[in-house]
Amino acid sequence: MRTRPLKVALLGCGVVGSEVARIMTTHADDLTARIGAPVELAGVAVRRPDRVREGIAPELITTDATALVKRGDIDVVVEVIGGIEPARTLITTAFEYGASVVSANKALLAQDGAALHAAAEEHDEDLYYEAAVAGAIPLIRPLRESLAGDKINRVMGIVNGTTNFILDKMDSTGAGYQEALDEATALGYAEADPTADVEGFDAAAKAAILAGIAFHTRVRLDDVYREGMTEVTAADFASAKEMGCTIKLLAICERAADGGSVTARVHPAMIPLSHPLASVRGAYNAVFVESDAAGQLMFYGPGAGGSPTASAVLGDLVAVCRNRLSGSTGPGESAYAALPVSPMGDVVTRYHISLDVADKPGVLAQVATVFAEHGVSIDTVRQQGKDGEASLVVVTHRASDAALTGTVEALRKLDTVRGVASIMRVEGE
Amino acid sequence: MRTRPLKVALLGCGVVGSEVARIMTTHADDLTARIGAPVELAGVAVRRPDRVREGIAPELITTDATALVKRGDIDVVVEVIGGIEPARTLITTAFEYGASVVSANKALLAQDGAALHAAAEEHDEDLYYEAAVAGAIPLIRPLRESLAGDKINRVMGIVNGTTNFILDKMDSTGAGYQEALDEATALGYAEADPTADVEGFDAAAKAAILAGIAFHTRVRLDDVYREGMTEVTAADFASAKEMGCTIKLLAICERAADGGSVTARVHPAMIPLSHPLASVRGAYNAVFVESDAAGQLMFYGPGAGGSPTASAVLGDLVAVCRNRLSGSTGPGESAYAALPVSPMGDVVTRYHISLDVADKPGVLAQVATVFAEHGVSIDTVRQQGKDGEASLVVVTHRASDAALTGTVEALRKLDTVRGVASIMRVEGE
Incomplete structure (x- = not known):
């Protein structure tokens, strides 16, 4: 086993980043065994350096993320800042300076995935982002790798925990939208400004990423039809019940029946109570996948939260470190099918x-x-x-x-x- | 892209093997794009050469599996014969002759996994076996890779479709065991001799494999406590209903509360109707995983059948071919934790x-x-x-x-x- 550690730069130390740092420290032996070499936290870029960060040596903290990424000795950059900039520039800089990247940034991946993949490929580096869709649920890897010999026809999922919490509450208590949203906010499931969740922007970004991977086709955020769930009423739930259905906010990525095009969309929909997605409760996420050979699969788990997201980041980190040790990279973007996206x-x-x-x-x-x-x-x-x-x-x-x-x-x-x-x-x- | 094809030897051409051959032919372009090089079926070893095998060139058919494996130009051996011998010898021979192996053989992996992994490692070859547990459900890869940065505490699953079909039938119709078994047999869900399924042998083999991967510990088939489901009665289901439960045959792999040991067992058990596993119907499989960081995850899908199993085999084939092209191997056996298995x-x-x-x-x-x-x-x-x-x-x-x-x-x-x-x-x- 090699003893020189792999060096990790952590960009962002909020809910997810601090949990990544914690697990890297507490599970260090475990990670070493799984990777085949030790991993070392080489630096942590933060906005507020004065905050106390338990378990992280103060000398690792920096406010200069760019300098950290440009150090030249970094093996893997873990980006958990979110948003478009400066995350995008930091990631491309990382590739230029010889580092691979693990990101949890769904907005960025949905908007600029193609360019980021191209940058990774140009520099022969890995870009992994399991945490960007459905938190801890292993989903991108199974789609990219386990089902690599199969043909996926539909991906249909509950990929936003906030809206599932609200709809589940409306379903189980008969509450209206506003009342259920208020409870979600009080419990911390919804942000003060819930627009990104309730209007389906968050789910649309995930749909773009999922459709791209499932159909080997570039699907841009603009290609995704989007309808929020703010107009779903208690009366709609009553109608759904009469049909033996419930209502979920679904992200649906489909291959057309003739196979020649694809669509991606996010909107509330009625689904039968007998469907596995109907019983996904609270803030959980689940994604239902239909393929030619494997048939119907479902992946279920927590869609958000510091620990679950950190688990997905760490899984990617192990894979990227293993690739690095063997001098290879994992599967890059696969857009060879290049199917048109229908309206x-x-x-x-x-x-x-x-x-x-x-x-x-x-x-x-x-x-x-x-x-x-x-x-x-x-x-x-x-x-x-x-x-x-x-x-x-x-x-x-x-x-x-x-x-x-x-x-x-x-x-x-x-x-x-x-x-x-x-x-x-x-x-x- | 390299144009010299990767050569695949297929051992066995039954329900799964013929489907693997079919997909390799019909999805050839797709596989080439995903792997980065074409794959070619170089030979198919069968027991009955006279049978008509649609879509497979007759000159590829051979009854001499050993000679096929020893040809020296084979990149990947796909073993879908099942059983212990000759599968075991053929797999170790494949490694000796420079081929990696994709296997769907749960009995062999459960019994001799450690020795086979050691042989793969000795010759620097891959041994992949996603199809050995829960058919098409991507499970081994998520456990081995996606959750590699996490600590798994419990794996609890429905890993045998035949028994789930029988128990689901008893639950929904009030039928007794024999009546439900007869229906499963008539519909082709149960074999003429259902012992391996109903006495839990099949599930126990899968439990041994899952426990080994989840806990980074060698778990032998003998370490798994096993109790079949032939004595479950309609009265038991009535009792379960009174408790708000149903009855499932579960494979349960657990880390002890103090973390110092593990257990693995297969037996019928009552589970609450609100548990995600309770709603797994018919011959479907599902595995529920609890880990420190990711929390509760579930993987759901068809547990058997030619197409689903072939899908898992093909996913492994793509991964192994990719590894081969990059001159690396995937994660091997991981038994570093070496925890004692408690009775x-x-x-x-x-x-x-x-x-x-x-x-x-x-x-x-x-x-x-x-x-x-x-x-x-x-x-x-x-x-x-x-x-x-x-x-x-x-x-x-x-x-x-x-x-x-x-x-x-x-x-x-x-x-x-x-x-x-x-x-x-x-x-x-």
Whole structure:
């Protein structure tokens, strides 16, 4: 066994970074055995150097992340700062100075993954980022490596713990969105500004990364259709229950039936209670993968938090250190399939539509005609009348999003349709 | 990209082997892109050469597996024969002749894993075997690699599809064991001789492999406590339901609370319906992993079948080929922790015990005294009387298996205890 240690530069020492440093210290012997050489924390770049950082020697602390990365003796840079800059420049600098990189930065990977992979490849360095999607759940490695001999057709997952906590709370208690969000905030599951979570930005970044890996195709953040979950109501949950469903915010990456294109999207959807994703509770994440040969797989675990994310970072660190010792690199970006990414209008799925209509004869016939004219086939209709008003719940067969959008626009123009109360996709059947 | 193909020798061409050959042919371009070089099927060793094998050139077929392995130009040997011999000799011969090995052979790995790993290491070759445990579910790689920076404390899984199908059927229909087994046999889920599955031998082999990887310790098949599920009754399921539980055949590998030893066991157990493993239906497998940093993870998917197993084999094949091209090998056996494996008597868990007792005053006091004398603390007791006979259902707090065994022996000696109807462990709480 080699005795000269591998040197690690840690960029960021917040919830995740401090846990990475802690495990590197407390599990040092273990890591040495697994890697085949000792690893040493060579420096920790922080913004606030005055803060007490238990277990980290004060002389390792620096505010100059760039100088740390440029030292020239660093083997692996662990980037847990988050955000686009300075993380992006620090990572490319790391490659230039001969270091591999482990990152937990989903926003950066989703936005600039292709450029970062290219930089890693140019300098023959590794770029690993298991922690960027679904926290501790080993997901990127299985997709990139275990299923490497298989053909993935769909990746459908709950990849945001905050919104799953809120939706689970609404489902189990009948609470409205705001009430459930308030509880999530009080318990620390939601940030003061929950926009990134509840509007689906966080999930969309993860969907872009997952789609890219699953389909060997570059999928940019802009390619991902995104709809948040702030308009999901207690009434929607009641409707879902009647259908034997619950509602989850899903990231769905699909290969088209003809195999020639892919789509990626994030939106709330009804899924049957019998689907394995339906029973994912609280802030847990889970990703359901369908492939030609392996069939249906699911990966489940905590999607966030300091320790789980640190576990994923450490797993990557071990792999990168092992690669380094053997003078090789792991699998880089794989975008050879280069499939076109289709717009949302091409997505085919089922829909659950609630309409407020006038309670008089002929309304159902009018509504049904609009669906038929747009080529959207109706599976079931349920009509409930009260005080001259009625509600009509339509569940469709599979139809394209474009056809459904056209249908809804036409429905809104009908005199007898007072309003479209909700439109929700139905997945996982 | 290198153009000289990597040569693969396929040993065995049954359900799994033929599917491996098929995917290698139909996904050739894909595999080339993922590996960085083409892979070529160089030979297929079979027992019955006369059988028609669609898609495999007849000149590749041979009955002389040894000669194929000894050709000297083989890069990777894929062993899907199963059983101990000739698989073991063929694998060690492959290493001697400069080939790496991908195997799906759980029985061989469980029995001779240490020797095979040593042979691989001696010749600087890879030995991969993702398909040996839980079919297509990426499990060995996440445990060996993704969680490499973490400390695993428990692995608890449903690793045999046949028995899960039977137990699920008993649970959902109220059928008895024999009736459910007959249906499993008729549907092809159980073999004509189901012993290896229903007596837990298959699950025990997988438990040995999983425990070894999870705890970096050699765990032999003999170290695994094994109890089949042939004595689980409809009455047991009724009792489980009353406790909000179901019954699964579980493989459980645990690190002792003090961290100084490990245990591995296979037996039926009650688990709460709220546990993620409780909702694993039909012939699916799932493995629940608890670690220090990552927390609770679950891996779910099909545990058997030609395509799923072939998917796992192909994933390994890609990894081994990539290693070969870069002149490196993946992580070998990791047994550095070398923890002692404790006997079943040391395992601590809860128990559900049904006793047939005389329906007269003082019986409960007598029974309770026996539990107390053996240091087993009672959580709940439920007594039901009918016609001079009564049944007593005792659920204990956590106690060692040795203490429980002593308790049961003493209970059997009581005049007032007519019989011990069932003893079942309660896990996952």
